[in-house]
Amino acid sequence: MTAPSTAPAPPSRGGRWIQQWDPEDETFWKETGEKVAKRNLFFSVLSEHIGFSIWTLWSVLVLFMGPEYGLTPADKFLLTSMVTLVGAVVRVPYTFAVAIFGGRNWTIISASLLLVPSIAAFVVMKPGTSFATFMVVGLLAGIGGGNFASSMTNINAFFPLRKKGWALGLNAGGGNVGVPVIQLIALAIIGASGGPRVLLGIYIPLIVVAAVLAAQFMDNLENVKNDTGAAKDAARDAHTWIMSFLYVGTFGSFIGYSFAFGQVLTNQFGRTPLEAAYVTFIGPLLGSLIRPVGGWMADKYGGAKITLYNYVGMGVATAVLIAASMEKSLALFTVAFVVLFVLTGIGNGSTYKMIPGIFQTKALAKGLEGEEAAAYGRRLSGASMGLIGAVGALGGVGINLAFRQSFLSYGSGTGAFVAFLAFYGACFVVTWAVYLRRPARQATATAATDTKPQLNYAEV
Structure with a gap:
């Protein structure tokens, strides 16, 4: 395959639409594509990073909210659960916004929208504000969770399949780092006896900077069209829901x-x-930084294998957490929780690497080749990422609600951890059964046709 006749060199600082984009063409990738893709990746990470910070803003703000705010622990868990819920739901429309507006254009819009929850929180953060008001303003912060979906969909289109694990891992990991960063800043502010409005005063100008830099340095891809059919096809595909x-x-x-x-x-x-603030940032920080490593490991060894073994580790870490919780050992509890965070980061990288690999494998099984197969894979993997990201984020809602119920029923989080351990066991079984188990009849069919098993997902 030859390089496109018109290489999309960085266009003028105007509309910034790239007409031709073929990252699977190695000549194009080396001469033009890699530089442009990495530039878009960098500024996508910046915007997504701040989006994550605003989304998880209330996990920090509740630490500032002492008895004078009149909120119970159950109120705070409910508040953070609802913020997580909004962040999960908006991921679906944010995914398809990239195709409607363009990746660069939507990054500008989505970054600018973060001003709404930030300014609203700045206004209401004081004792005497009603719980209902805190809930409404907290729900606004949920839009920060949508930035992940649009960013991942956009960056997925820029990189070739062989680089997607690393690129998507770096993009998501850089965004995930927004969680510990805002916790670290809050730690410094609390330590200096500052209030929550200081934290918000720091982030409001950063949001403006992210939107301006996206406008200056990012690009839209013309071949990422508004395709509602892709969304329907992705929703009908069983792998979207399994993932x-x-x-x-x-x-x-x-x-x-x-x-x-x-x-x-x-x-x-x-x-x-x-x-609490002295240690809460450590787990999210390590979990975020390790995510690109999870993607890289998946590129090298296969996402399904890394995901399977990772769930074993998550199960072991959770079992240790249950023991530490029952023994009331703070040191063991903290260490096990941090390890669990690291494993979630590795699993985040490996699972997202699996998505484009699965749809590329299905394209080959359909008899598609070359750019046609790559286009099929990009189309369905990009559409499915929004749905997968949304459902995945709903797990955060479940975790906070499980903790809320566990504390109401037992006065500790032990009951919740038992439920999480059972769920990780189910995830292990599903990963093995769907993506790694090789039925005898498949091996027989492969031997009979003397062809490579097109639907072997072990390497995705």
């Missing part, structure tokens, strides 16, 4: 624990907000 289930176990755990970790430490172990 959604697996992503609940990885990303649902990451975002759910990010919201809940500080509250568990304060409610179960009696830590002060400052003491």
Whole structure:
């Protein structure tokens, strides 16, 4: 295959629409595509990073909200659950917004929208504000969760299949880092006896900077068309929902624990907000930084294999958490929780690598080749990512609600951890049964036709 006749060199700082884009063409990729793709990746990460920070803003703000705010632990878990819920739901329309507006254009819009929840929180954050008001303003912050879906869909189109694990892992990991970063900034502010409005005052100008830089340096891809048929096809494909289930176990755990970790430490172990803030950022930070490594490992060894073994690790870490919770060992509990965060990060990278690999495998099974197969894979994997990301984020809602019920019923999070352990066991079984088990009849059919098994997902 030869390079396109018109290589999409960086266009003028105007509409910034790239007409031709073929990252699977190695000549095009080396001469032009890689530089443009990495530039878009960098500024996508920046915007998504701030989006994650705003989405998880209330996991930090509740630490500032002492007795004078009049909120119970159950109120706070309910508040963070609803913020997580909105972030999950908006991921679906955010995914398809890329095709409607263009990746660059939607990044500008979605970044600018973050000003709404930030300014609203700045206005209401004071004792005497009603719980209903906090709930409404918290729900606005949920839009920050949508930035992940649009960013992943956009970056998925820029990179070739062989680089997607690394690129999507880096994009998502850089965004996920927004969680510990806002927690670290909150730690510094609490330590300096500052209030929550100081935190918001820092982020409001950063949102403006992210929107301006996206306008200056990002691009739209003309071949990412508005295709509602792709959404319908993705929704009808069983793998979209299987991967959604697996992503609940990885990303649902990451975002759910990010919201809940500080509250568990304060409610179960009696830590002060400052003491909790000293450790709550560590897990999300390591889980975010390790996500590109999970993608890289999936590129090298196969996403399904890494995901399977990762669920074993998550199960072991959760069992240790149950023991530490029952023994009231804060040190063991904290270490096990941090390890669990790291494993969620690896699993996030490996599961998202699996998505384009699965649809590329299906394209080959249909007899498609070359760019036709790549286009099929990009079309369905891009559409499915929004659905998978949305359902996965709903896992965070479930985790916070499980903690809320566990504390109401037992006064600790132990009951919730038992439920999580059972779920990770189910994820292990599904991963093995769907993507790694090789039925005898498939082996027989392969031997009879003497062809490579097109629907072998072990390497995705």
